[in-house]
Amino acid sequence: MSLFGKVRQAYRSRDEKEELVNQASLYHDSHLPTLWLLGKTGAGKSSLVQSITGNSEAEIGKGFRPCTQTARQFVFPESKPVLQFLDTRGLSESGYDATEDIKICTKQGHALIIVMKIGDTEQGDVLRAVQQIKSSRQINNYLLVHTASHSVQDFKERERLARFNCAQVEQTLGSEIASVTVDLKLPDGGVDGMEHLINALSEMLPIVAVVLREKQCSDEEAEKFQELQTKVLWYSGVAGVSDIVPGIGLVAVPGIQWKLLSDLADSYGTKWSKKVLADLLGALGAGIGVRYSMKFGTRQVVKFLPGWGQTVGAASAAVMSFCTTYAIGRVACKYMYHKNREEEVSNEELRELFYSAFDSVKKVAGQEVAAMAQADRGAENACDQYGSRGFGTNTAGE
């Protein structure tokens, strides 16, 4: 885009800015990191989603939306989602064609979870689908989950059966596959092997570790943030997305960060005034560059952060937008929590929290942005492409 175009864009009207933020949200929500579940009917796919998300069977059933002829999507959480499950049906109908489902999965970071009930060695249809997915070369992360482990009491036999199915899949893939053994419905209502499963999923999609891994909160303030964390991640993702397209972030990122702060303020039963916001940003200090982020967009902030200045590409700006938005959200929560209680928090403490929050999502941001850039074959291409969908920067006649 020409310099003139960029400058014009920075002076867009409020409605236009709002529209850009909406476009970024829509784009984000249709490119969520995806866990794709593949398995025979009754293998335990829905039970797995249920165990991972903590949603009830009924909620899962209601939350699934058809997205292709053979797959349904379940986004998590339902509002402001940061992750989605793709549940494949129709495997037992001969001639399952995974092409459409592969397309959905290549839009973002993704992993294929092959679900097999332990002892069910008849896996021809599943293996044929795995073969097709492998041939597409679009999916790099695979995990095999053996379910209903407790239905085989003898431990050695359980291992033997798991190894048998593992070998079948490895033969199809032509490489080793990570696997975990779980039981999603123990007689007492419990689950076995969940921690291993979440760890394995986290290896493939870092967002899983942040959103779904159980955390020990050090105090009440951290607990309160925990409840809001997924929401903060959603805004961060939207900010990152908007910076993938050159120039958009300049307008949209400050707007998204402002929306995040307003949304969080509602949760703490408070409101931002100019003075309070200036107080918080002042506490963080110019070195962090938040002030610049709110005012000029993250691309400019890159210059102020040590170590980032050299690589001001669309991707690094997007990672910056993601991490900065998350860190602002984290710090704002702590600030509001203590302000409500009329307690003092030192600037030093806020600054340290900003940096640690920033670092804690670098991996997530990097993976999301890399996957997006890969899906769109580079930011410049993406710009042209979104232009035709109304996500672009120039309108007719400009």
Ligand SMILES: Nc1nc2c(ncn2[C@@H]2O[C@H](COP(=O)(O)OP(=O)(O)OP(=O)(O)O)[C@@H](O)[C@H]2O)c(=O)[nH]1
């Ligand atoms: N004991 C036990 N039962 C399980 C386990 N996983 C699934 N089941 C049961 O198996 C049945 C089918 O599980 P679902 O999760 O609905 O299977 P699905 O793969 O979603 O099946 P479709 O939706 O038909 O493709 C349900 O009655 C579950 O309770 C498990 O790990 N242990």
Ligand SMILES: [Mg+2]
């Ligand atoms: Mg199901």
